[in-house]
Amino acid sequence: MVTVRGGAMAAGAEFVEGWLVAQVLGEGAYGEVRLLVHARSGAAVALKVVRGGEAGAGGAGRAADAAREAALHRALRHRHVLRCLGERTHQGLHYMFLEYAPGGELFDRIEPDVGMREDEARRYWRQLLSGLQYLHGRGVAHRDIKPENLLLDDHDNLKISDFGMATLFRHGSRERLLSRVCGTVPYAAPEVLAAAARPYRAAPADLWAAALVLLAMLAGELPWERAAAEDARYAGWxxxxxxxxxxxxxxxAGARALLARLLRADAARRPGADALLASAWLREGETRAWRSQPAGGEDGAAAGEGAAELSAADMDALICYSQPAQPDDLPPPEPGALPLGRRRTRLWLRGEPAAALAALAAALARPGLAAAGRQRAARGERRAGAAGLGRAGGRGARRLGGAHAAGVPALPRLRASILASLCRAA
Structure with missing residues (x-):
């Protein structure tokens, strides 16, 4: 490991074998975040270094806080929460290895006094709420939500980072109130600023901060310095x-109505993350398409993005088959049911419909294939009343079949009809 003097690492030095120290990504009073790059593969991780080994209670407290942060952070797994990959302590320094987010901070995407486009703000905020919904479901309060702690990955997806102030507020069904005044003052809820006198619930306070992040994205400024009666702008609100x-x-107007619901002084009257994610404004412009295979969610990379980085083995590992691969996993056939194939893989490809049909017709016209298709179609016609296309799935998959509504063809007949028409076209 590279020798560290005073918590600083020289750029270009080797941190551990094969890993080179690159530029500083961020720094604070008690440490810094550096970029580490693997010399052979080019893989990158962020290294957070916390100085905690100085003599005295302060140094010991920082070391304990760093260890607690790492233990909590490593247990979190969500697409909108920055991953903690590992940790170690060496020569009085605490190291945390974090997922690298090359897009930088959300803060840098906000133009002062302008903000950003509403559709961009809506997308980032939806992702922030998704991450907070996960954290609160795990009983974790972040307690310092602000644009500087929201990072963007190489697909421009938001990641909640910096769990230095995070804490567990619920274990099982038991929720505890929090009494520590912490966070960044302009984003802190009024009950957080008054926590010394009266403890508060964790989740509504995080969502208050998230509301101010939304306003910052839309307007490029914050509405007040602190949510307290002595602040004239907060009193005006x-x-x-x-x-x-x-x-x-x-x-x-839609965003203002949402902010009015979230920035209520009474924390009990604020909506939760579930209600916010279902709100009309947040669902505005949302598009959903049916797919036979998972698409990775609305926040995933665009189709085909990054395909050049995947090897054949990677692709084989990623393909999800719509039927089990092993014959023993198949449910026993029902009388009169069409047999299930070992693998029926459905893939979506981009292309013009006319060109796709022409290519399919050409493939069906290959010697022997058209005749076989006609034979299968004839067999399908003879089984017009049969029940039986299995739903994609594994053992015990439900089957479609039985009585059909008047005028609606049985699924086998419909499939056979389509196959026959394609064979005729060939």
């Missing part, structure tokens, strides 16, 4: 809501 002077006018 309490009196007039979105009609108060300030950045609210730069947010659309």
């Amino acid at each position: 309490l009196a007039a809501g979105p009609a108060a002077p300030g950045p609210w006018r730069r947010a659309g």
Whole structure:
């Protein structure tokens, strides 16, 4: 391991065998974050270094906090939560190896006094809520949600990072109230600032901060310095809501209505992450398409993106088969049912419909194939009343079949009809 003096690492030095130290990604009072690059493969990780070994209670406390942060962070697995890949302690320093997010901070995407386009803000905020929904479901409060702690990966997807202030607020069905004043003041909920006098619930406080992140994305500024009565702009918000002077006018009507619900002084009246994700404004512009294979969610990479990086072995490992590969996994056939194939893999390809049909017709016209197709079609016609296409799935898959509504052809007949028409076209 590279020798570290005073917590600083020289760029270009070898951290451990094969891993080179690159530029500084961020730094603070007690440490820094560096980029590590693997010399042979080019793989990159972020290395967070926390100085915690100095003599005295302060150094010991920082070391304990770093160990607690790493233990909590390593247990989290979600597409919108930055991964913690590992940790170690060496010569009084605590190292955390984190997923590298090359897109940088969300903060840098926000133009001061302008913000960003509403559709971009909506997408990032949907991803933020998805991550918070997961964290709160695991009983984890982040307690420092702000644009600087929201990173973007190489597909421009948001990742919640920096769990230095995070804590567990629920274990099983038991929820505890929090009493620590922490976070970044302009994003802190009023109950957090008053926590010394009265403990507060964790989830509504995180969602309050998320609401201010949304306003920052839409308006390019924050509405107040602190959510307390002595702040004149916050007092104006309490009196007039979105009609108060300030950045609210730069947010659309739907977003303002959502912010008015979330930025209520009474935490008990704020909606939860589930309700927010189902809100009309957040679902605006949302498109959904039926697919026979998982597409990785709306936040995944675009189809075909990154395909050049996958080897044949990678592709084989990623393909999801719509029927079991082993004959023993197949349910026993029912009387009169069509047999299931060992593998029926359905893939979506991009192309023009006319060209695709022409290519299919050409393939069906190969010697012997058209005749075999006609024979299969004839067999399908003879089985017009048969029940039996199995749903994609494994052992015990439900079957479609039985009585059919008047005028609706049985699935085997329909499939045979389509096959016959294609064979005739060939």
